[in-house]
Amino acid sequence: MAVTIKDVAKVARVSPSTVSRVIADNPRISEETKKRVREAMIELGYHPNFQARSLAVKSTQSIGIIMPNSATKVLENPFFPEVLRGISQVAREDRYGIYLSTGATQEEIFEEVVQMVQGRRVDGIILLYSKTNDTVMNYLLEEDFPFTVIGRPYNNAERITHVDNDNIYATKQVTKYLIDKGHKRITFIGLNPEVVFTIDRMEGYKQALKEAGIPFNEQLVVQESSLKEGGVEVAKEFLLANEPSTALVVTDDFVAIELMSYAESLNIRVPEDISIISFNNIMLTNHMRPPLTSVDIDIFQLGLEAASCLIEKIKNPTILPKRLTIPATMIERKSCASLK
Template sequence: MKKEVTTMKDVAKEANVSIATVSHVINNTKNISKATRMKVMSVIEKYNYKPNYSAKTLRQQSTKTAALVISSYPDSFVTEMIFAIEERAKEMGYNLLLVNTKENNEYEEKTINLLYSNLVDGILLSPTSGDIQYLHKYTMEKFPIVMINRYEDSIKNIPRVTGDNFQLGYDATTHLVKHGHKNIGFIFTYPNVSTTADRIRGYQQALKQANLPFNEELIIQGFAHADGGADAARELLEKETKVTALFIQNDLMTIGAIDAIKKLKKSIPDDIAIIGFGEFSASHIIEPPITNVVLPPETIGKIAFDTLLNKINNPDYMSHIELPHSMTIRKSCGC
């Protein structure tokens, strides 16, 4: 019994081509090689596939629904960014679908395909990793996608709105260097994402500028919660006894790291100085109060949604926006 093919995706899968290629063959909208065209047409004829023109017509109409696909909720920065996006969507008369992929790349890809199939006007995406080549088939269709917070340079036709994480990493490290620290630990949460990579590049550049060696052993990953921060700080400080400062990439991890440092009978900032990320609500009441580098989550969220609307209204719209950080100085860094 023949398999009933009902979607363009099924045709693309059997013909081993992209959905965009099948669309171009059907609509004769792009020069496709004769061999590829024949292969696609063969599958179409084999299953008597008929394009869903009603869906195509619907895609040209506004649904007033957008989607936000977020990789996780690791800290207050992401939570505040989401609130800002929801608020801006409401202001602009849009419904917002929110999906948490929990840092699962396969689930992310399935989610994007499902949202595309169900005719949302566009998607804001904070990807789980740099492995997002699957997005090419949507960019070829000029489907509106905007990357927020995280990005991947190899995807050329997607606007993005992020913080300047390189400068953030550079300035935080430089601040600690100016306090006389030469062995600075770097505690991060997620590997293979632009936020981590850019901050590490900034950290390295600051060390280089100060003629200090870069020691990869001082960079350690921890889970994005208080216990994860405590475990990472304890492991690093017990292994690398010359460390005198920490730059921590997550607010909950910062809280955990402080607890671990105190349990090691070390003083903050006299023995270990700390700079955290994000202006979380307890920063000023923790003892000692925490110095943080801060990106503006509300501004990033609102600009990202406005960028998505621009992309929806103009499929050729492109913009890469990097917002600057600030630093809130308190006692934990030694100031």
């Protein structure tokens, strides 16, 4: 079997306690015996058993990443690999392991979180999404377990450390950009209204309209899901509607790209017939014809900050909750036309 602390102790002719102290580099151990113990460790090829250590010290040196759906589904959207990149950078620096959720349904995900928390599988958790009435978030809050979230918590935001863009402001700017180009009939396409950033972005959209004196029109708000579930037909119908909008604000590049290809097949020209602006600035946007104007929300930084806030919190649980706002900047390309 694997070599344990006892084997090392025997060879080094000390007690297991001493070996343990050498591992921790305890200053009270003489250099002499340290040397002896270390030699024994090398000689035997000793490596500490991680499980045993975790059990004894109640810490695992790893963080759990919770995604809004199964990794299988979620990783299709480049947002998630990108946010993982940011997280893994600080995990690596601080020598934390990364533990990924795989659950698909609300219940599976909740079960996974409970297992991570109660089973002491991780020291802290990063929630990669925020939605209204999230049982996971409530649970974590109740348990007082270290966690941070990417996005704005719908409730208790002041008690939860989170990192987010200023989605209201960013969307307001973007909508204003379209209005300044002479657009009046602007459609907003968001995810379902449980997703907090959809709520915030819609708010920004509304504010821009209001400031410009354009009445808000319920008809011009559409849910991505209605487009998707309806399939290509509904999406095309939408593009062909009697009184089509002249511009689209879309909360996700992927949806915008899909729409662009439908438009192309219907001979609706972007941007001449319809202007499009969306969010995330994934690499693809730059390669579309025309290149897609998109808001760079700095996903990498979102992940990086969420991870470093979490580790900070793990190391010092009494630290105050905070909100970090990552700047978002519109990358202007060729998908928006002026009506003037």
